[in-house]
Amino acid sequence: xxxxxxxxxxxxxxxxxxxxxxxxxxxxxxxxxxxxxxxxxxxxxxxxxxxxxxxxxxxxxxxxxxxxxxxxxxxxxxxxxxxxx
Numbered sequence: 001x002x003x004x005x006x007x008x009x010x011x012x013x014x015x016x017x018x019x020x021x022x023x024x025x026x027x028x029x030x031x032x033x034x035x036x037x038x039x040x041x042x043x044x045x046x047x048x049x050x051x052x053x054x055x056x057x058x059x060x061x062x063x064x065x066x067x068x069x070x071x072x073x074x075x076x077x078x079x080x081x082x083x084x085x
Contacts, residue, residue, distance in 0.1 A: 004051040007033050009085055010071035012046065014039060022046050027076055029069025031057040049081035 007024035010032075014020050018039040025032045033052045060068050079085065 003054040005031070005054050005057060006049050006051055006081065007031075007057070008049050008072040008075040009046055010068055010075065024050055024052070025060065025068040025072040026057070027069065027072045029065040029067070029072060030060055032060050032068060033057055045084035047081065048075055048079035048083045048085055 005026060007026055009022060010025045011023035012020060013023075020037055020039050020042050022035045022037070023032055024035075033050065033056055035050075075085075
């Protein structure tokens with residue numbers, strides 16, 4: 001049995017050093033995964049969903065759970081997991 005969990009893209013932030021932080025969340029909005037990479041590496045965009053190990057997820061602050069859930073559910077409804085956004 002795999003410990004992988006599907007998470008959906010809910011945010012993308014670019015800082016002044018051209019580093020992109022991609023934020024993915026579970027559809028219930030309670031857990032998230034963040035990935036940081038150089039903007040140049042993100043040529044094709046980010047996949048709508050990823051499979052990540054349960055141990056890589058962190059809790060979403062309680063006041064953000066509803067927003068993360070809404071965004072993750074919208075991404076899941078509108079995009080295939082392997083679609084680049």
